[in-house]
Amino acid sequence: MTIAINPFIAAIPTNPLRALFPYGARPGMLNLASGHPSKDAYDLEGLAEAASRASRDFSAWTYGSSAGDPALIGALAETVTTLPPGKRLLVTSGAQQGIDLAIRTFAEPGSKVMVPEPVYPAVLSTCAAIGVVPVGYQIAAGDNELAEFETVLQTAGDVRAIYALPTFGNPTGETLTREQRLRLLGLCARHGVPVIEDAPYSDLWFRAPPPPSLLDLAPQVDGATVIHLGSLSKIMSPGLRIGWLIAPESVAAAMQEARQASDLQPNALAQRVAWHYLQLGRLIDHVARVRGLYAERHDALVAVLTRAGFTVPVVDGGMFIFPVLPADKGNSDLFERAVVQDVLFAPGPAFRAQPDSGLFADRMRLCFAGLAKADIVVAAERLAAAVHA
Numbered sequence: 001m002t003i004a005i006n007p008f009i010a011a012i013p014t015n016p017l018r019a020l021f022p023y024g025a026r027p028g029m030l031n032l033a034s035g036h037p038s039k040d041a042y043d044l045e046g047l048a049e050a051a052s053r054a055s056r057d058f059s060a061w062t063y064g065s066s067a068g069d070p071a072l073i074g075a076l077a078e079t080v081t082t083l084p085p086g087k088r089l090l091v092t093s094g095a096q097q098g099i100d101l102a103i104r105t106f107a108e109p110g111s112k113v114m115v116p117e118p119v120y121p122a123v124l125s126t127c128a129a130i131g132v133v134p135v136g137y138q139i140a141a142g143d144n145e146l147a148e149f150e151t152v153l154q155t156a157g158d159v160r161a162i163y164a165l166p167t168f169g170n171p172t173g174e175t176l177t178r179e180q181r182l183r184l185l186g187l188c189a190r191h192g193v194p195v196i197e198d199a200p201y202s203d204l205w206f207r208a209p210p211p212p213s214l215l216d217l218a219p220q221v222d223g224a225t226v227i228h229l230g231s232l233s234k235i236m237s238p239g240l241r242i243g244w245l246i247a248p249e250s251v252a253a254a255m256q257e258a259r260q261a262s263d264l265q266p267n268a269l270a271q272r273v274a275w276h277y278l279q280l281g282r283l284i285d286h287v288a289r290v291r292g293l294y295a296e297r298h299d300a301l302v303a304v305l306t307r308a309g310f311t312v313p314v315v316d317g318g319m320f321i322f323p324v325l326p327a328d329k330g331n332s333d334l335f336e337r338a339v340v341q342d343v344l345f346a347p348g349p350a351f352r353a354q355p356d357s358g359l360f361a362d363r364m365r366l367c368f369a370g371l372a373k374a375d376i377v378v379a380a381e382r383l384a385a386a387v388h389a
Ligand SMILES: Cc1ncc(COP(=O)(O)O)c(C=O)c1O
Pocket: 035, 093, 094, 095, 096, 097, 120, 165, 170, 198, 200, 230, 231, 232, 233, 238, 242, 243
């Protein structure tokens, strides 16, 4: 007898990035594909101290509030995010749980959620698991009207939410301007559709801070509803699995119920570690150091690629670039040739919102957070050799 699997679960697409893990583990491989920061981009000493202190707190070992540890909520609102009046902050298991809760809260099976094209693939997995249909939208640099976005919003039918990644996107690294943000909020408000703002990379700017978040701009736009998702993954530790969502009171209450139905509460020990780390007062200096590391790695990567004929759209922060291959070099065995050269990249098509769109065959996502500057240069040279072989 075969056991029936819920068809929505059976249809979750394989995450194309996780499928690359075995290649990344090969000895000698230089991995530009995975969004995994190098060991020196962690404050391991500070984390060890925080973990040691946390382990002595009784509250680390017992049940707690499903909204999260009140002390951590207070510390997050004070140090790493803004909490506007009338909004509630819930601690989540990373931004990923925030994406799941937000989509689950707004969209029922068969309805639609608009997602950027190209997209962070785990959003597609979430949509599939819930039975929600993702519909891609594109906002190009300099597109202040968001005409294509508006057309999709008007014509897709039954759109329940917009998933947006306006700051240092994944995979593109690109950032929406203030004007584009206001336009996006205005269009969503006009159509009565909430925006899920995923913002795990916002603190990783190189030159100047990014424009205000959609959350911070929303009060300027009548009727705009923003669910803002943040995370400690990119600035403290992804293994802790601590993120947060900020939502209007009534929406947050529904999300809290949804989270309780799934995992009761955030991990108590991880929350205490995060809280103690924030109390140590090391985060600001740590993040400043990481910004410097990533900026120099980014510049080194872009310099080699540009010399090798890639077109690299400018990014001002985050962990990724999404360059265009030199003309006529986007053939299908490039990935294998790069593996032979001991370098790994994430192929552009892995980020398609519509799998059959044919988009991004000439692009690749490269992460500049995971390798030291000298290794980034070698990796980029190997990639250039594979492209021109
Ligand atoms: C755009 C985006 N959103 C969410 C996540 C998930 O982050 P977290 O570790 O906070 O769950 C990632 C992780 O890479 C990401 O790139």
